[in-house]
Amino acid sequence: MIVRRFMSVVAGLLLVFVVLVGHPAAQQATPTPTPAAPTLSDLTDVEQLRALFNQQHGTPRLLLLISPT
C-alpha cells in the first residue's frame, strides 16, 4: 500500500516535471544576450582619444568626426 502511494507520488512529480520542461516558457530559459545599449561619453581632452586609439592597437581604426544634426 505504501509502495503504491509512493509510486503514485513519483508519477505525479514526473508528470509535473514533463509539463514544466515542455512548456514554451521553460524552453526559453536561456535568453539570448541583448547587446549593450550605445552610450555617449564626454570627451574633455584629446588625450582621451589617444588612450582609446592606442588601446585598440591591432585593429583597423576608423575615426568619424560628425555632428548630430
Next chain:
Amino acid sequence: MTCRLGASVEQQQILAQYPDADLAVDVIWMPMLPSDARDKWDSQFLTDPRVTQLWDAERLVGRWVAQEESLQLGDTGAVVWDAFLLFGPEATWESAPAGLLAWGTPIVGRVPQLMDALEPLLTQETPATAMLPAALAFPDRKESVVGTYGHFVA
C-alpha cells in the same frame, strides 16, 4: 543632416556588410551647426558594438586634427568635421597618430575611397580570400574616384 547621412552610409556599407570584421569605429560627435546639441544625439543611430561614441563639446578633436602638425592634412580650415580618418591595425599614437591610410571630407561623397582603403583590411584575415585575384575577392569594389577632398596617404 548630410553629416548624419555620411555616418549612416558608414554603418550600412561597412558595419552591416562586415558584421564579423575586426574593426573599431570611434565616432566623435561635435556641435557644428546651430541645431547641434548633446541631447540631439540619437542612441539608436549607430548601434553596432564596435562603435565607441564620444561627445566633444569643445570641438577639441576637430581643432586638433586641423592643426598642420597633427596629421599634416593640408588646408582644412579651423575645424575638421564631417570627415573620416582611417588607420591600419599597426598604427600607434605617440605625439600624433602614425599610420594614416586614408581620410576624406565630406563623408558621404568619399565613401568609394574609404571602401577601397578599408576593404583589404577587413578581408585580409581570410586566407582563401587572400589567394584570390582582387577582382574575384572584391566583386563589389567600386571604381576609385579621387575627388577634391579625397586623400590617400599611403
